[in-house]
Amino acid sequence: MASDDSGLPDTLGAWRDLPFFDADWPRIRATLAAEKRAVLPPDHQRFAALEAAQPGAVRAVILGQDPYPTPGHAHGLAFSAEAEVRPLPRSLGNIYREMREDIGAAPETADLRFLARQGVLLLNTALSVPAGQAGGHAKLGWDRLTRQVLERLSDRPRAFLLWGGHAQGFAPAITGSDHLILASAHPSPLSARRGFFGSRPFSKVNNWLTARGEAPIIWAHPEAT
Template identity: 45%
Template structure:
């Protein structure tokens, strides 16, 4: 059984081409007062409207955390970054837990870090090892996963913020209601002919597998978490990237090019 992880990476050491909807000059308290359409992509604004109150409450909580002198990660401009990827374009969902608690690492996409971060977190290094074993793609020294996001890979943490140095510190503060609505929205998109839009969900570890009931008939790829604590117990050898491409092809949606550029 996988251990209960403290962050999406379980690393103690420890993108997307659109311009940020908000700037670093805007704080969390200000985010809580902005129109939803200024925070997320238009189709996400519609999907998240039922939980807008929850979202504003948790952003206000982050404002209070910052006002009390706590460093909140990621930055205000990145905290909703996953939702700047249009909902309509999502093809693969990869569920993380909560952001890396090391300052400078979290960028608003699960498992990703800033392209300048060295060394990359160990969970991400293990993901790269499996990517090489699965598809023969070379590991990278950087952790910028925006090329995946550009192709419709939604890198979504269950909890979208954390207090610096305190993994898991923003669990049960309201994010779960928001990301539950987001996952349901991704899984319940229909084409004009009434068929479900293509989607594959990759769930690494017990925390991620807990969202299984939200995904309906979505094809799932599940394994142990890539953390050094559990990667050898089922993550290595699981071949999630080739399996995801096969499942996308079965749904008539081509493949994801999982190769990342040598440098961000």
């Protein structure tokens, strides 16, 4: 994938003018280059979530925490993994369980890139992680990018799914009115039973979209997108 001298992909598009990329990215890039451990996802997938869902196309945002720390899983979109990953990451398995209860079906594989094509931004609040060490890059400064993305997306009504206390901590960056903000427990095995199961986020988002005259999101069937 082509990139400029900053190490940013040419396909970053309208996100490129966020202040983060000039003020913070050079320092984070240098830190990642000096990291002795393997860093996930691969460099060319670092900004995949933003590349796949440009600001004007975003209709819903799902905030994750950091990429999967298991090599071969993370590919740049929150909660998503490569199609061949088996068994499913446990949080994703719980998401699919809730999806089946909510709308009666769930995808067959771990790959959620088809959601990005429908305007769902699957954004982790940290875009890198050392292999095997969840949260290992949580304090690099990636949170500044998350806040700027949410501020940019506050320009018109959108749906925001904030699962868990970490994601909910970014709620103040969502400004303006008429958004749909759904806050619940995180789908991880430690917390899913504390309010994620039964929260029905997928039907709620679609009901909100259709009430606004927009097409619903096809959550479960990639082949229909």
